[in-house]
Amino acid sequence: MHTFFHPNSVVVIGASNSPFNLGATICRALNEFSSWSGAVYAVNRKAETVHGCQGYASVTDIPQEVDLAVIITPAAVVPQFVEQCAAKGIKHVIIESSGFSEGGEQGRAMQRRIDEIARAHGMRIMGPNCLGVLNTRNQFCCFYGIQAEDFHTFANESGGVSYIIQSGGIVVIVLESFTTDVVKANKIVSIGNKSDIDESDVLEYFNRDESTEVIGMYLENIKDGRKFIETARRVSKPILVFKVGRTGEGARAAMSHTAGMANNDYIFDKACTQAGVIRVNSISELHAMPKIFTHMPPLKGKRIAVFTNSGAFGGITADLLVQAGLEMARLSPATQEKLSRTGQIFNVKNPIDLGPALSMQTFLEIFDILLSSDEVDGLLPVPSLWHPMVIDAIVELVKKCHAYGKPAAIYTPNAVHKTVSYRQKYQVPLFESPEEAVRALEVSYRQHRYAEMKDALQNLAGAGQQEEHLIAQGTL
Amino acid sequence: MHTFFHPNSVVVIGASNSPFNLGATICRALNEFSSWSGAVYAVNRKAETVHGCQGYASVTDIPQEVDLAVIITPAAVVPQFVEQCAAKGIKHVIIESSGFSEGGEQGRAMQRRIDEIARAHGMRIMGPNCLGVLNTRNQFCCFYGIQAEDFHTFANESGGVSYIIQSGGIVVIVLESFTTDVVKANKIVSIGNKSDIDESDVLEYFNRDESTEVIGMYLENIKDGRKFIETARRVSKPILVFKVGRTGEGARAAMSHTAGMANNDYIFDKACTQAGVIRVNSISELHAMPKIFTHMPPLKGKRIAVFTNSGAFGGITADLLVQAGLEMARLSPATQEKLSRTGQIFNVKNPIDLGPALSMQTFLEIFDILLSSDEVDGLLPVPSLWHPMVIDAIVELVKKCHAYGKPAAIYTPNAVHKTVSYRQKYQVPLFESPEEAVRALEVSYRQHRYAEMKDALQNLAGAGQQEEHLIAQGTL
Numbered sequence: 018m019h020t021f022f023h024p025n026s027v028v029v030i031g032a033s034n035s036p037f038n039l040g041a042t043i044c045r046a047l048n049e050f051s052s053w054s055g056a057v058y059a060v061n062r063k064a065e066t067v068h069g070c071q072g073y074a075s076v077t078d079i080p081q082e083v084d085l086a087v088i089i090t091p092a093a094v095v096p097q098f099v100e101q102c103a104a105k106g107i108k109h110v111i112i113e114s115s116g117f118s119e120g121g122e123q124g125r126a127m128q129r130r131i132d133e134i135a136r137a138h139g140m141r142i143m144g145p146n147c148l149g150v151l152n153t154r155n156q157f158c159c160f161y162g163i164q165a166e167d168f169h170t171f172a173n174e175s176g177g178v179s180y181i182i183q184s185g186g187i188v189v190i191v192l193e194s195f196t197t198d199v200v201k202a203n204k205i206v207s208i209g210n211k212s213d214i215d216e217s218d219v220l221e222y223f224n225r226d227e228s229t230e231v232i233g234m235y236l237e238n239i240k241d242g243r244k245f246i247e248t249a250r251r252v253s254k255p256i257l258v259f260k261v262g263r264t265g266e267g268a269r270a271a272m273s274h275t276a277g278m279a280n281n282d283y284i285f286d287k288a289c290t291q292a293g294v295i296r297v298n299s300i301s302e303l304h305a306m307p308k309i310f311t312h313m314p315p316l317k318g319k320r321i322a323v324f325t326n327s328g329a330f331g332g333i334t335a336d337l338l339v340q341a342g343l344e345m346a347r348l349s350p351a352t353q354e355k356l357s358r359t360g361q362i363f364n365v366k367n368p369i370d371l372g373p374a375l376s377m378q379t380f381l382e383i384f385d386i387l388l389s390s391d392e393v394d395g396l397l398p399v400p401s402l403w404h405p406m407v408i409d410a411i412v413e414l415v416k417k418c419h420a421y422g423k424p425a426a427i428y429t430p431n432a433v434h435k436t437v438s439y440r441q442k443y444q445v446p447l448f449e450s451p452e453e454a455v456r457a458l459e460v461s462y463r464q465h466r467y468a469e470m471k472d473a474l475q476n477l478a479g480a481g482q483q484e485e486h487l488i489a490q491g492t493l
Numbered sequence: 494m495h496t497f498f499h500p501n502s503v504v505v506i507g508a509s510n511s512p513f514n515l516g517a518t519i520c521r522a523l524n525e526f527s528s529w530s531g532a533v534y535a536v537n538r539k540a541e542t543v544h545g546c547q548g549y550a551s552v553t554d555i556p557q558e559v560d561l562a563v564i565i566t567p568a569a570v571v572p573q574f575v576e577q578c579a580a581k582g583i584k585h586v587i588i589e590s591s592g593f594s595e596g597g598e599q600g601r602a603m604q605r606r607i608d609e610i611a612r613a614h615g616m617r618i619m620g621p622n623c624l625g626v627l628n629t630r631n632q633f634c635c636f637y638g639i640q641a642e643d644f645h646t647f648a649n650e651s652g653g654v655s656y657i658i659q660s661g662g663i664v665v666i667v668l669e670s671f672t673t674d675v676v677k678a679n680k681i682v683s684i685g686n687k688s689d690i691d692e693s694d695v696l697e698y699f700n701r702d703e704s705t706e707v708i709g710m711y712l713e714n715i716k717d718g719r720k721f722i723e724t725a726r727r728v729s730k731p732i733l734v735f736k737v738g739r740t741g742e743g744a745r746a747a748m749s750h751t752a753g754m755a756n757n758d759y760i761f762d763k764a765c766t767q768a769g770v771i772r773v774n775s776i777s778e779l780h781a782m783p784k785i786f787t788h789m790p791p792l793k794g795k796r797i798a799v800f801t802n803s804g805a806f807g808g809i810t811a812d813l814l815v816q817a818g819l820e821m822a823r824l825s826p827a828t829q830e831k832l833s834r835t836g837q838i839f840n841v842k843n844p845i846d847l848g849p850a851l852s853m854q855t856f857l858e859i860f861d862i863l864l865s866s867d868e869v870d871g872l873l874p875v876p877s878l879w880h881p882m883v884i885d886a887i888v889e890l891v892k893k894c895h896a897y898g899k900p901a902a903i904y905t906p907n908a909v910h911k912t913v914s915y916r917q918k919y920q921v922p923l924f925e926s927p928e929e930a931v932r933a934l935e936v937s938y939r940q941h942r943y944a945e946m947k948d949a950l951q952n953l954a955g956a957g958q959q960e961e962h963l964i965a966q967g968t969l
Contacts (some may be wrong), residue, residue, distance in 0.1 A: 264815035
């Protein structure tokens, strides 16, 4: 698996100088946009050099050793190129062409042919019908069609979130959204039809990958449910998964896209719970949630203290917290008394209504009182950005959260464009809606519970039965 | 009610030149920021002039006639100023001060005292504990604390959406969000504790108000459920309401904020259905949904055609549509055949996968085929903004929707900041997530059904019984 993300040399099969050639865009990205320093070769009928990549008429004509092949030709000729790769001794192949099992019986027959060649020669295949790999750490990227501007936007900053994404369109949204967020991508892989490498293989790899802190997945189907559950149970990092096909119509649409068998959604849901996988409800959660893991300590209990200078959000967040299975922290008279002494606070009961007249000092004191209280497991601050002091206080809050080991899911009740611009400028993990902030606390708490459960399972010999026992007990 | 939005003269009681005086910010906004041309007077102990507004020690000292009083003094002295207003013959009073029924027994006693004076003199009271009124049509605004920049952002553009909002913080989010949206505010009223004027009074007024097309409400409680239902039934415009207090914790928090009785949420929900009121699920829906009414024809049936150049969104939107109670349109072989002839389309079944290689001409042909088809009631286009041509096609699509009388809820699968900037630049009604777009179709369809229902009720003599009959039939 490592070679897919760290090849020393690559051949792009199907790259030529014809107009609108997609392979050429891969050569261009690797040779012109990227700081990745490996060798790139092109294979095309005329053996022409493409964007500075030496051209050959056949893979076997390349004199040097090649680690990885990227195939982006019409589907009909893919099998013969896979054979050339086998003859050349290439063990890693990414097939980006479409027209296989998602495109009818003829396509399925070709996919079977490819699988046979790969098995016979011990090759690993990614795809077909995929975008391949982006590794922001070394800027290796074999996405087709990428423009210079997008390449630099997507690959110039590196973070801790790695994704397994079945569809190219979702890759774009996630990467675009990260440009204004505090989290950044680490590695992204688009696995398409999954004829060989599937979500579980990549999951296993990301679990061992040191620079991956959080794993996100967009799936249209699961190839092997049992393998997925067993793999996910070994993963200690948070796994967020969005799966399409909750309804029959959705499953039908997904099938026409990446050709998977429709999975029973109810069973998938159960499998996620048993495997300690957090199921998210939208694409935006897939890129908005990771920052609660990368930028905050885990939420270890359910009791949340809300404070706001916009009274309405006390009620709104209280509703959301209860609906998410969390609790409004009950503040003791002693804690309320401490809060009263910090300044002119409208309401010292949770939700705490700060009122408008607040100094930086008062903010800091409130943070200390709440974070140090054993009545509170985490914070949901809703401070409106009405004064420059407020964002300075938020910056301090983030530091204090780490010091006290308790998270805050911060929502600033302003228009999204304003929140986003402050988040980018001050690099603080702001959420874009109260719903998102509450959801972040929910997934943080869930992950904490899953981690405890996985630890418990690992400490048991012959986990099988005890595990069922834990499930039956309702611990999971 | 008209006078609250169109006064010729106003007195701001409690406006002075003391530092941090909130009344002074109202004088400043009216006299310095606003193009509203009425007279403004200030009442304060020293009778000092404030931001150019002539000062008096008492309301009764003002020689000219005064239409409207805005009171923003400590709660304890509010009753005596209400008495001065009565003596001066002022019939319209907005009390922005807090510390009344939301603040304990003493506050409640003061509120009762004010109510008595008002009743005795035929005065109408808005508030207490509110922000008052913003009318973007004449730039009359009595919000306190508003800065020059915000004033111009909020009041310089006028649109068709009027709001009844119980909390100032929500006013800010809605207005800030409108700065990047195609919809704009018309009139906004923050009614606070509702000692006299309540949501139903304003609803009635907005229904008659010609420049109001859509009505939005943020409520922490309903003052009079029966009045609300009866009023809402008479309203022909779409009413969107977000109500806090779905849970016990939320209701408790709301009560500490604006002092209303907690309403049973289940009953409120039923009441909304019977009154033809659309209940929304978040603050963001409150400002994101109106554009489906102001910028698109109504959705008159459930059958939606989805088309996208990012295959994943076929499945995602199909799931969402089904969950929203809408349907994926079934395209006949004839329609599929027409779509095939427009160009190289990956999948002509709904969801239609356009594939990447698409010309403007192909886009336009697809729009015509789908909008003219009697198999389709509305569109859910999900075109990625990967090429400038795409936004040009969207501009044309909006025109065609009006020509065919069918709506499109358009979502561009890009990061929110990109979608928002295109929406602002091209003034097209783009939604920010697939969830939002589907929800817009759902509320459009629901409003269409409510309008039919309200028409039917109006056509019945002695509607009472028949109405119950319609409800029993499940028509509502």
